[in-house]
Amino acid sequence: MKxxxxxxxxxxxxxxxxxxxxxxxxxxxxxxxxxxxxxxxRVEVKALIGEGVDPHLFKPTRDDVSKMLGADMIFYSGLLxxxxxxxxxxxxxxxxxxxxxxxxxxxxxxxxGDEHHPDPHVWMDPVLWAQTVPVVxxxxxxxDPEGRATFEANAARFTxxxxxxxxxxxxxIVTIPAERRVLITAHDAFHYLARATGxxxxxxxxxxxxxxxxxxxxxxxxxxxxxxxIPAVFVESSxxxxxxxxxxxxxxxxxxxxxxxGTLFSDAMGAAGTYEGTYKGMLDHNATIxxxxxxxxxPAGGMSGRLKP
Numbered sequence: 001m002k003x004x005x006x007x008x009x010x011x012x013x014x015x016x017x018x019x020x021x022x023x024x025x026x027x028x029x030x031x032x033x034x035x036x037x038x039x040x041x042r043v044e045v046k047a048l049i050g051e052g053v054d055p056h057l058f059k060p061t062r063d064d065v066s067k068m069l070g071a072d073m074i075f076y077s078g079l080l081x082x083x084x085x086x087x088x089x090x091x092x093x094x095x096x097x098x099x100x101x102x103x104x105x106x107x108x109x110x111x112x113g114d115e116h117h118p119d120p121h122v123w124m125d126p127v128l129w130a131q132t133v134p135v136v137x138x139x140x141x142x143x144d145p146e147g148r149a150t151f152e153a154n155a156a157r158f159t160x161x162x163x164x165x166x167x168x169x170x171x172x173i174v175t176i177p178a179e180r181r182v183l184i185t186a187h188d189a190f191h192y193l194a195r196a197t198g199x200x201x202x203x204x205x206x207x208x209x210x211x212x213x214x215x216x217x218x219x220x221x222x223x224x225x226x227x228x229x230i231p232a233v234f235v236e237s238s239x240x241x242x243x244x245x246x247x248x249x250x251x252x253x254x255x256x257x258x259x260x261x262g263t264l265f266s267d268a269m270g271a272a273g274t275y276e277g278t279y280k281g282m283l284d285h286n287a288t289i290x291x292x293x294x295x296x297x298x299p300a301g302g303m304s305g306r307l308k309p
Contacts, residue, residue, distance in 0.1 A: 023072045024045045025048060025067050026045060027055060027082050028082075028268065029049070029268060029272075029277065030123045031077050033279040034129075034132055034136050037133075037154060042147045048067065048068075055081050069092065071097070072097075073097070073099075073139065074089070077103045079118045081120035089101075098139060100136070112192065119191055119192065124191070124192040124193040125195065125196040126283060129162065130159050133159050136151075137151040164303075165283055168284065169197060169284075172298040173198075176291055177295050180228075181200060182202065182228060184224075184232075184233040184234065185233075186239040187203050189203075189267060190266070202221060204221060204244070225247065225256060231259060231293070232258065232260065232294060233259075234260070234263070234290070234293070235262075235263050236265070237265050238267045239266065244260075264290070265282045270285070275307065275308075281306065284302040284303050285302065287302075288302045288307060
């Protein structure tokens, strides 16, 4: 009898262990959002790079490395977005821990840039970002085979939500008058949005904020703004606004009033716990703010009425 109860206790303990959520560390909020949506209750997710932090420049602290070493799995975006963390990923992966670059597995023909410097901002196109969802589901199922059906069901649901988000983004941006359908930003994080919606994007810096903008870059943007009579420019939550302010001042010196259309989320989402702190909220916010500032039609509360006034 004692032996029977011992076996029962062992079985219960094993079940509890199997039921424990997978401890996952992600780099950006966008990556963490995909993992949370796919993993559901079977994952426990921590994001290293928070609100307003630039992943291009992010270098992990000793505490960050400790968190990654203590996790069961690590997910990051890839395509050199987190360029200063690449060596850390390689060292941790060499120890046998799963380290997954979810955008790194995308079909290279779908990416902008070139083979040596692909544009990493793939989350700006919900259809393209949706292609990372099965990558996450597959990786989680390899770690937790019993959760495969849950991961696949969650992945299907989330993919459907991203399709609806994509439809909203395209629907509102197309309402912007054609001559005003120009998005001026601090750095080139919105090319995939441009490709998906037809809006023209002009930036002061390149695809990485590590590149420096010069006087010529600012003057080039001022010329475009004045010639096209563009009404608004935008700052980004994770990029200093000094270059955008310089464009506004340059336009003003030439008699053209350029207003600040708002703050966009480019390489980081909004505050944790808010709607804008989710991937859907991030893109809903961007599309709604851009559309309204450039003269298009979009509800103030966004696609679901959840945006902050």
